[in-house]
Structures are given as structure tokens and as C-alpha cells.
Amino acid sequence: MKSGGSLSIWFFIGVSLAVNGAVIFARGIYETISPPPPELRVVLYDLHANVWWGGILLILGVFFSLRFSPARERARMAKNS
């Protein structure tokens, strides 16, 4: 995708999803080990949404970051030119 130098928009999106996913996943793991008091828990706390949702975002983010990494984009552009 030609959309601005060797850094693709999808790379930025990958980085964003990966960082957010990692932070949310880590917080979810921490809460699983050290649960907050019941009065501070959200509804459906027992589903541990931050663990699995953070994990999904992290996996998607890593996939996008690697698939559209600057090195791969440069290689692709060199091949096309």
C-alpha cells in the first residue's frame, strides 16, 4: 500500500493495538492474581474480559506490526521498483 513512505498506516495500527492489548492483558492478569474488592468490580467481572480481550488485541497488533513492518515494506517497495 502506497500511503506515505516506508511506514504503512497498518503498521501504526498494529503498534497501537499491540501496546494497548499488552497493557490491558497485563492488567487483567494482575487482577486475576490479586482481585479487587467486590464493591470495585465491574459487572460480569468473573468473565475476565480484560484478559481475553487484551490478548486478542495483542495478537492482532503483533500480526499487523510484523506483516507491515518497515523492513518488509522497504523490501516490497524495492522489489516493485
Place this chain on the structure above:
Amino acid sequence: MNLALLVLSSSTLVHLSPVDLIIIVFYFALVLAIGLYLKEQANTGEDFFMAGREMTAWVAGLAFLSANLGSLELMGWAGNSYKYGILAAHWYWIGAIPAMLFLALVMMPFYHICKTHSVPGYLKLRFGPGAQAISSVSFAFMTVLMSGINMYAMAVVMRVVLGWDLNFSILISSITVAIYVALGGLRSAIFNEVLQFFLIWAGALLIPILGLVEAGGWSGMKAKILQNLTEQHVANPGAYTHAWSTLGTFADNPMGINWVGIVFGLGAVISMGYWTTDFLVVQRVLSAKDLRSAKLAPIIGAAFKMMVPFIVILPGLLGLALLRDPHTGSLLRLVPADLAWSPAGQAQGLHGYDEVLPLMLARYCGPGLLGLGITALIAGFMSGMAGNVSAFTTVWTYDIYGALINKNASDEFKVKMGRWVTILGVIVSIGTAYLVMHAQSIMDYVQSLFSFFIAPLFGTVILGMLWKRATPAGGWSGLLAGTLSSVGMYTWVKVDPGAVRYVALSSQAQDQAQNMFRALWCCLICVIVTVVVSLMTKPKPDSELTDLVYGLTPIPHEEKVSIWHSPVFWGAVVAAVFVILQIIFW
């Protein structure tokens, strides 16, 4: 007492943890980094104002959708679905999908072939400088006001939800938007819109998923809504979960509208006007790299637009089913914003309709997820501002300065002007934000009027593209008559509320129903005046209409592509899914 002071006295809905703050700060750092990175790719007018016309169909399509997916839109329509039920989904289905497909398959070739920089630019080529001047001045005026309203709305939401200071929110958001749009131009705005699209889905998708789990699925949610509304003696409680079956008469549904208003007012006029002629969204598609991408972009946008009700309308319905007062356990009934933010409403701890999305966010999202949800809202507000500012900058530079003040400005000068006008646009927006803060009613007026300007514009553009007999005098006089009549009808109802039975055909018509009928009438007035004046004036010769009018424009032969890359095929798929959705939620 103005809204700002009222909000200052309110308690906050949620409290952020350090993890949430990390996510928010990371978002701001990322968008500034994108702006700095893209500065190097914004050297010419085509680069700065049209993103080099090199966007792929996916990027242009997601930006096309995201330009409309701001937080005002998300929170407002979630609130509307709480207020009107699933009828609000029409704004995402019949109020968007047919128009997006029409733009893709019928109108896009003309916009693409004539290489215009803007919709007013097309009007100049087709109808001359008169129509361009009316369209560009009204558009520039309204975009900069809308940008300020976005800024103010974001500050209020941050105050209500998080307890942030209004001035702090306005300052931080405006400086960030000014930096990244002034540096990277439209490309920067588009990058951030696509990023915002992903953040919104990542931040909001959990709400309907967890909500449906809690409610016991779709049927469980419907049963709870029916039970809650019956308990509160709401008329026609079953109408809240049916999209079409209650539109036979005005009195059978919570919106006070019938199918004529939805199909013709919304589907045929407002939606067509907005999605095909509002330069804010059309500009994103004009940045596509070739005609096939330009045709595919709105189709990709339409496919995702059909799914947006899942993260906007469904949370509103789930709010109707599930929201309860955390202290008493009784049903929580949201109320109109002016009542919620009145001193009495604040004292009773009332919440407005538009707060349903943050309330649902706070219900299910703990630390981390809450930060992502709030970031999605901030991203939506900022991209709304950036979209308005980038569209304003282009229209000012090409259609006002370049057309009316200095016709010989160099490309280099236009880029320089674009950067300064971006900053100026943000400064004017800040002024608008403070103006709205001290005169809250302006917000309602401007948002309503903005959509009314669009309806007659659609009449003018579509006649210009499809009817070669339309003349320059017909074009600008029709546009002027349509615009003045829309403002006139709006003022009439404001001065004499009883007039609503003439304008909207029913005294039961609610705000949205009034908007639909007003748009329908002003578009018809525009078309009638354009046709009558055109028939009385001399038409342009065919040679001057090449590349501008259907029948006189040779559509370039598209490359041979497989069916999987064909815009017509994917347009048909989107249309089929759209019909199926209407049947499912009939």
C-alpha cells in the same frame, strides 16, 4: 446558569486508574508521531489537500466512514436508540447504505474524472462561480463551527465522565489536532481516522458482547425492554425493537414518524445529500489512487457502516434493558439532557440520554479497558475536529481564496496557506467552542442547520450530473432557494411550534421526524426552482459539459479484474445484506 457551570457541579461517571492514563497518553503520543512522520510527504498541493490521490480503497473507505464516526455521533445515536429504540438504526441502514452505493457506482466517476479538489469545485465547473460561492462559503462557515462544537462537546464529555477541566480538554485537543493536520495535511487526518476506526471497535465492541451475555441474548434483551417499559407505562413498548412494522402511522412509534419520512426524507434526501455531496466525507474518497479504488471505497465504508449499529444502537437498547440505579437497584430512566443538567436534575443524580454509552462502558470495563474506551471517544472527537478542519482548509484555499481572492496563487503558496489556515481554523474553532459554552442553544441550531444545507446541495449536484439542460442560473438560484427555504422552515417552527403539523405533516413529529420532512421539502424546492429557471435560461453547449454530465462523459474503461475485485459485485453483496437486515429486524 450555563452548561459549563452546571457540569462543574456534577459528579463524574468513572475514575481512571494509572493504566487508563497510560493508554490515553500513548494515543496522544502516537498521533503526534504520525503527524511528524507524514510532514515529509506533504510538499505539494495534491499531497497536502488530497493526500497525493494515492490512497488504497481500504484506507479511503475506512477514512470515508470514520469521518462520520465521531464521538458526537456515537454517543448521540446510542442516546437516540435509548430514546427511540431500534428506529435509530435507520440512520445507519436506509439512511446510509443506498446513498453510499449510489456515490460509489453512479457519482464517483464524475468526481474522479473532473479531478476536482472539492464539491464546490465541481459546482464551479458545472454551474459557474455563483453556485461555488454559495456552497463554499456556507460549507466553510459550518465546518469551522462544527469543529468548535466537537471541541466543546468533547470537553463537556470529559468533564462529565472524568471530571477533567473544560479549558484543559479544549487546549490539549486543539493543539494536538492543529499540529498533526498542519504537518501532514489530509494524509495525516486520514491516517488518524483509520486509527480511530480500529480504536472505536476495540474500545466499544465489548459493550454489546457483554451486554448480550448479561441480558440472556437478543430475545432476553427484548423481553427485559418490554417488561421495563411496560412497568414505566411507556406507550407502544414493543415498537422499540421493530425497525419497520411500526412505521405505518405517526402514532405507533416513539419517533412520531411514518415510512414516508424515513424512506423519502431520510433515505432519498438527507442521506443522499450527506453521503454524496458533503465534502467532509467525499474528500476522503477523492484521495483514492484510481477510479476502481474510488468506487470500492464507499462500498467498503458501507459494509462496515451496516455493522456500526452493533456498537452504537445495541448498547442503547441494552441500556433500556439493563441499567439500574447502583444504590437503590430500581430501574434507571435516562432523561433529556437539559433536564439531566438542570440544577434539579443534578441534585437527583439524573443522567441524559447521551450518557448511555459511557454508563454502559463504566458498567463492564475495568481498568485498562476503560482507558481504551475513553481513548476511543477522545479519538472520535479529535478526528471529527481534524476532518472539519482539513475540509475547511481545502475549501478555503481552493474555493474561496483561490477562486475569489487570488486566482494565480502558486502551488507552493497554497501549501503554505493550507498549513496556516489549519492553525487559524483551529483557533476559530476554539473561539466557537467558548461561544457555544456561553450560548448552549447555538449547538442545537448549528447541528440542525448543517444538515439542512446539505439537502438542497444534493438537489443541485444530482441535477448537474444527470441533466445536461440544467443551466448556471438554474443551479445557483435553486441552491439559494433550497437553502433559504430550509432556514425559513426551521425558523417558522421555532417561532410557532404549531407549524410542525404543516412542515412535518403531524403535530406528533419529534425532532428527527421534523428534520426528515424539512429536508424533503427544501430539496424539492431546490429541484423545482432549478428546473424552472433552467428551462427559462440558455443552456451551456455540450462541449462545455464534457466530463461533468452523464451522457456527455466518456467513462474510462476499467482494467479487467476478477469478480472478487469488481465494485459492482461487492455493491450487490452489500445491497443484499442490507435487505436481509431489514427483514430480520422488520
